[in-house]
Amino acid sequence: MGNVLEVRSLSKSFGGIRAVRDVSFDLKRGEFLALIGPNGAGKTTCFNMLNGYLRPDTGSVKLLGRELVGIPPRKVWRMGVGRTFQITETFRSMTVLENVQMALISHNRRIFDLFSKATALYRDEALKLLELIGMAAQADRPCAELAYGDLKQLELAIALAHDPDLLLMDEPTAGMAPNERIALMQLTADIVARGHVSVIFTEHDMDVVFAHSHRILVLNRGELIAEGTGDEIRANALVQEVYLGGGSLFHEKETAHA
Amino acid sequence: MMKRRTLLTSMAALGAVGALPARLLAQGATIKIGDINSYTALPAFTEPYKKGWTLAMEDINAKGGVLGKQLEVISRDDTGDPSTAIRIAEELVSKDGVAMLFGTYLSNIGLAVSDFAKQKEVFFLASEPLTDAIIWSSGNKYTYRLRPATYTQSSMLAEQAAKLDVTKWATVAPNYAYGKDAVAAFKTALKKLKPEVEFVEEQWPPVFKIDAGATVRALEAAKPEAIYNVTFGADLAKFVREGSLRGLFDDRSVVSLLTGEPEYLDPLGDECPDGWIVTGYPGTDIKTPEHEAFAKAYIDRWGEDPKTGSVVGYNSLLAAATAMEKAGSTDTDAMLAAMDELHVKAPTGEFYFRAADHQSTMGAWVGKTALVDGKPKMIDWSYEDGADFLPSEEEAAKLRPAS
Amino acid sequence: MGFYLAQLLTGLANASSLFLIACGLSIIFGVTRIVNFAHGSFYMLGAYLSYTLVTHLSALGALGFWGGVLVSALLVGVIGLLVEVLILRRIYRAPELFQLVATFGILLIIEDAALAIWGAQDLLGPRAPGLSKAVRILGEPIPQYDLALIVIGPVVLGLIWLIFHRTRWGVLVRAATQDREMVGALGVNQALLFSSAFFLGSVMAGLGGALQIPREAVNLNMDLSVIGDAFVVVVIGGMGSVTGAFIAAVLISVLNAFAVLVFPQISLVLPFIVMALVLVVRPYGLLGKPGSEKGAPADPEAPLRPLNPAGRLAMGAVVVILALVPLVSADFTMILLVDVLIAVLFAASLHFIMGTGGMISFGHAAYFGVGAYAAALVVKWLGLSMVPAMIVAPVASGLAALVFGWFCVRLSGVYLGMLTLAAAQIVWGVTFQWQDVTGGDDGIIGVWPAKWASSETAYFYLALVLCAGGVWLLRRAAHAPFGYMLRGIRDSEIRAEAIGVDTRFHQWMAFTFAGTLAGLAGVVSAFAKGSVFPDVLNISSSIDALIMVLLGGIHTLLGPLLGASVFVLIESWVTRLEYWRFIFGLIILGVVLIAPDGLAGALSRLLAFLKARIRPGTDTKKEALHGQRS
Incomplete structure (x- = not known):
């Protein structure tokens, strides 16, 4: 089986400032890839080009051989790319279960159905997804009542609803309590371990990164400066240089920004 | 402050009259008549109207009523909305059981109620709506109109305009049916009388939203010799102010529709333009015995001079009562039959309803505006009989729908 | 040359007048996010007060005039302050736009108060010495x-500008305008900031009115004649931007001054055409910033629940009782109920886009009106009978909504609302002007039902079937994936896009769907009244529907049904009275203060309270929050 994702020479400038320069990498099926770098390194820009929110100036992004560049986010989703947000985005006037149901309804192309009862559609599948992430007990709670950590988890369930090939997680643990972070990433790792979905995530918490990722990409000033396993990255002098000017930052926990 | 107190008292009185006789006379047999008008939307014109018919009702009832019964008017506010007017009309007819309907000021409400009258086979005396559609293109068996037509009044002015030694005209009129009808009628009538006239400019400001400065400038730019004005109310005041300031009316004749009516003339105060040829109502200057008696009774009753609306209101109810007397009953068909060629002896002179198009021949006063003792007045006026300016009955009959 | 300069100066003078009133509106909206319908009333009050003062002070010459003008402006400011402190302050936490209902009540009260105090006749004040x-x-x-x-x-x-850039207060005002949520976070005394902004805005309105004295007769139409243009100026300039308002005022006034030379009829719709063009090109107005369109942050809505058995029974009972009305009641009751049914369907269709969809519409009457006119036109010109006309009408209104919706859904918040208003005004203008086809102001008459439906009873049943059917369809759609996804887009466009939804397209379809059903209400109305006039398309028609939806409660599907019924019934009763606008205004203010969550919210609180009385131990508050049946 070949690569799920092939990124080639991705570049993007904003008003003369080159936010991302010539980034290329591959992703295998079932791989859990971290994208790290200091603030302003271009992680989010890079991410938004992968899922269609930003159009790169040059370069290509191929999902299972199909070009994603120039395709709007909603179609990227349909092609099999799920995502979660740095700051959660859910339907606050719906219950937990309904949020997942909506993704399923959209996946099954029934959003223009005027007559069926939305809450009765794909209920079992939605419940199964909630069970998978351990939120079945909260299925009927209004989303607006949930704790932030629970919302993050819910987003994961929504992102998995259409059984994606690729899952993009933008700072999945931002704003969560430490124990919640571990739980969420463990859950994600378990899902990856089943071998179907590949995940790319950006993260500030290096413990999270080193604990779960199979491979790490390091961005600095828009350029990919290193790529490798956790140990390789730890040992990389350039990366150490970038993070805290050569000090060993990797044992220090960065506080997640809220 | 004085003004405020008198106003409040008179408003309170107004409220009381509407209600009191109804209750007092509930036991006795009364004839109920429904009145619909835009009392909140256009109080400046409908308040005098209400006072007018109230006075007529009191006069008639004091003299023993109609067909031996007292008249009772159930008056409702249409809020300026035609669909509300229809609902009220329905309520007056089916719930209150009124013998007939009268009133309305706005053309569209008049037309809506007129069509309702046709559908529900109720007699409707349209008091004030100016649109000529109500008697001609949309005329029907059940609707009669009292007030002189736009056509009539425009023709009266055209006759005066033809006498002026000018040929280049400009017009300014509010941008809706009434304004358009008035301009069209004036143009036709004037061209007939004086084929060499030309119309060099037309201005169509939105009603009650005139941009007077720009309008005046645009008229000025066309350098007309005379102006035909149809704006009224707040638009008129703005137009007059801007026009006089910018010298638009210097050395120009102005012919102006309805401007002589106290409703529009009085607010101009000492800025009343001099020498405009207008249609209107000279009020207490009319010295016929009938009118003097009416004016005195009106002033005694309300503490203010009668206005055009007062006359229309008074004559409306008077015409209705006369029709009932002539019909000998309040049966719709009998009243309709009585309306044709019904002669009404009104304080403003006798008029009749034409059988062919259901228009009354009530006339208007044509004269000139002037400041007399610091007050705006109509001078050099004469009463023009509507019958002389309406198209002939044969012609008018052709303007009505076939049925 | 001199001629064109003079025309330009005329335009600029008008621009100043327009700017004064619009900048107050812009400041008030910027800070408090209140769409203040009473602003025109403040303008009118300024004119009346200054008429009285200036006339009394005329002996003092120029001092009397300018003094009178300034004092009137300040008095209006005080009145505005009272309104803010006594009424609006209590309802800031209500759902978005709800404050608009209160300002509508105030507008009614001021109209009648001015009539009582200054009389019906226009007053021509003195010129400036x-x-x-x-x-x-x-x-x-x-x-x-x-x-x-x-x-x-x-x-x-x-x-x-100086106040905004050189004082701490001004900086706070600008901050509040740009980011409404920041203000709370800054720890600013929000109440004081809001009151002072409202005071300043009202002073500006009063000043605008007072300065009109030398130009026009003070009259009771001043409030409504100015408010539409003032909103247009604010929106063209960008909500909350005072400089933008100035540029917009100049743009509109100067354009108008020259346009009347070429095409005199244009004045009627010129501002709305300019606004539509500006908004299509710049979705936040000339100088507005993204975010300036958003209302105050609101509490999230509770999840939609299907009616419980009791609720379903109640709804069924209402329909059954309505169906039995003709057996026991007089014709008139049926006529009134037909009006209620029409209003209910109209309001429910508006609620679908506003409540469910979160898309504000100030111009929903356009689709009601297109439906009514389409029916009347095919009856008049094609000689079709009632049933085909009833099929054509919703199709026509749906098409109109399809066309206008395409532009409108590209915007959001108040800008979207104003673009819908512009669309409605343009339709109104065309209908009004195109006398040969639409009859212009004289409308189209003779649109009566077919023989079999012409009795009050028969038409009542027809209206009941169509309107109840329409409402059922809307409710069904709201509970179906279509409506759910629409709500989803309202909650989070980003999320909706991220699960594969074309959000614009979805909103567009919802707009069209709601327009279609508004058209159905329109055609039922046309045949009920037998005639159609441009009035069905005008602003006040749209505003009535808006008030019904907001008054009923925007967060529940039951809201528009309650709001419309109550509105029509109260109006029908109250117009019998003298000074009914004053009384109606008071009633509206009363409802607003007692039920800031709308009638439906108040009803569910009441039910929850009663339930708790019967079954002690239930948490009333929780019930009220979550038990919101729809």
Whole structure:
């Protein structure tokens, strides 16, 4: 089986400032890839080009051989790319279960159905997804009542609803309590371990990164400066240089920004 | 402050009259008549109207009523909305059981109620709506109109305009049916009388939203010799102010529709333009015995001079009562039959309803505006009989729908 | 040359007048996010007060005039302050736009109060001493007072700019305008900030009105004649931007001054055409910033629940009782109920886009009106009978909504609302002008039902079937994936896009769907009334529907049904009285203060309270929050 994702020479400038320069990498099926770098390194820009929110100036992004560049986010989703947000985005006037149901309804192309009862559609599948992430007990709670950590988890369930090939997680643990972070990433790792979905995530918490990722990409000033396993990255002098000017930052926990 | 107190008292009185006789006379047999008008939307014109018919009702009832019964008017506010007017009309007819309907000021409400009258086979005396559609293109068996037509009044002015030694005209009129009808009628009538006239400019400001400065400038730019004005109310005041300031009316004749009516003339105060040829109502200057008696009774009753609306209101109810007397009953068909060629002896002179198009021949006063003792007045006026300016009955009959 | 200069100066003088009123509106919206319908009333009050003061102080000459003008402006400011402190402050936490209902009540009250105090007749005030003549510039007479106004506008703009940029208060006002949520976070005394902004805005409205004295007769139509244009100016300039309002005022007034030379009829719709063009190109107005369109942050809505058995029973019972009405009641009751049914369907269709969809519409009457006119036109010109007309009408209104919706859904918040208003005004203008086809102001009459439906009873049943059917369809759609996804887009466009939804397209379809059903209400109305007039398309028709939806409660599907019924029934009762607008205004304010969550919210609180009384131990508050049946 070949690569799920092939990124080639991705570049993007904003008003003369080159936010991302010539980034290329591959992703295998079932791989859990971290994208790290200091603030302003271009992680989010890079991410938004992968899922269609930003159009790169040059370069290509191929999902299972199909070009994603120039395709709007909603179609990227349909092609099999799920995502979660740095700051959660859910339907606050719906219950937990309904949020997942909506993704399923959209996946099954029934959003223009005027007559069926939305809450009765794909209920079992939605419940199964909630069970998978351990939120079945909260299925009927209004989303607006949930704790932030629970919302993050819910987003994961929504992102998995259409059984994606690729899952993009933008700072999945931002704003969560430490124990919640571990739980969420463990859950994600378990899902990856089943071998179907590949995940790319950006993260500030290096413990999270080193604990779960199979491979790490390091961005600095828009350029990919290193790529490798956790140990390789730890040992990389350039990366150490970038993070805290050569000090060993990797044992220090960065506080997640809220 | 004085003004405020008198106003409040008179408003309170107004409220009381509407209600009191109804209750007092509930036991006795009364004839109920429904009145619909835009009392909140256009109080400046409908308040005098209400006072007018109230006075007529009191006069008639004091003299023993109609067909031996007292008249009772159930008056409702249409809020300026035609669909509300229809609902009220329905309520007056089916719930209150009124013998007939009268009133309305706005053309569209008049037309809506007129069509309702046709559908529900109720007699409707349209008091004030100016649109000529109500008697001609949309005329029907059940609707009669009292007030002189736009056509009539425009023709009266055209006759005066033809006498002026000018040929280049400009017009300014509010941008809706009434304004358009008035301009069209004036143009036709004037061209007939004086084929060499030309119309060099037309201005169509939105009603009650005139941009007077720009309008005046645009008229000025066309350098007309005379102006035909149809704006009224707040638009008129703005137009007059801007026009006089910018010298638009210097050395120009102005012919102006309805401007002589106290409703529009009085607010101009000492800025009343001099020498405009207008249609209107000279009020207490009319010295016929009938009118003097009416004016005195009106002033005694309300503490203010009668206005055009007062006359229309008074004559409306008077015409209705006369029709009932002539019909000998309040049966719709009998009243309709009585309306044709019904002669009404009104304080403003006798008029009749034409059988062919259901228009009354009530006339208007044509004269000139002037400041007399610091007050705006109509001078050099004469009463023009509507019958002389309406198209002939044969012609008018052709303007009505076939049925 | 002189001619064009004179025309330009005329335009600029008007621009100053327009700017004064619009900048107050913009400041108030910017800070408090209140869409203040009473702003025109403040303007009118300013004119009346200054008429009284200036007339009494005329002996003092110029001092009397300018003193009178300033004092009137301040008095209006105090009145505005009272309104803010006594009423609006209590309902800031209500759902978005709800405050608009309160300002509508205030507008009604002020209209009747002015009538009682100053009388019905127009009042022509004195001219400004020393500025009562015209001067010749390049040979053209220009009123001195126009020149004064041309100076006053920019001076006021300059003063406001200084206040906004040189005082701490001004900085806070600007911060509040740009980011509504920040203000709370800054720890600013929000109440004081809001009150002072409302005071300043009202002073500006009062000043605008007071300065009109030398130009026009003070009259009772001033409030409504100015408010539409004021909103247009604010929106073109960008909500909350005072400089933008100034540019917009100049743009509109100068364009109008020249447009009347070429195409005199254009004045009717010119501002709305300009607004539509500006919004299509710049979705936040000329100087508005993204975010300026958003209302105050609101509490999230509770999840939609299907009616419980009791609720379903109640709804069924209402329909059954309605169906039995003709057996026991007089014709008139049926006519009134037909009006209620029409209003209910109209309001429910508006609620679908506003409540469920979160898309504000100030111009929903367009689709109601297109439906009504389509029916009337095919009856008049094609001679079709009632049933085909009833099929054509919703299709026509749906098409109209399809066309206008395409533009409208690209915007959001108040800008979207104003673009819908522009669309409605343009439709109104065309209908009004196109006399040969639409009959213009004289409308189309003779649109009566087919024989079999012409009795009150028969038509009542027809209306009941169509309107109840329409409402059922809307409810069904709201509970179906279509409506759920629409709500989803309202909650989070980003999320919706991220699960594969074309959000614009979805909103567009919802707009069209709601327009279609508004058209159905329109055609039922046309045949009920037998006639159609441009009034069905005008602003007040749209506003009525808006008030019904907001009054009923925007967060529940039951809201518009309650709101419309109550509105029509109260109006039908209250118009029998003298000074009914005053009374109606008071009733509306009462409802607003008692039920800031709308009638439906109040009803569910009441039910929850009763339930708790019967079954002690239930948490009333929780019930009220979550038990919101729809």
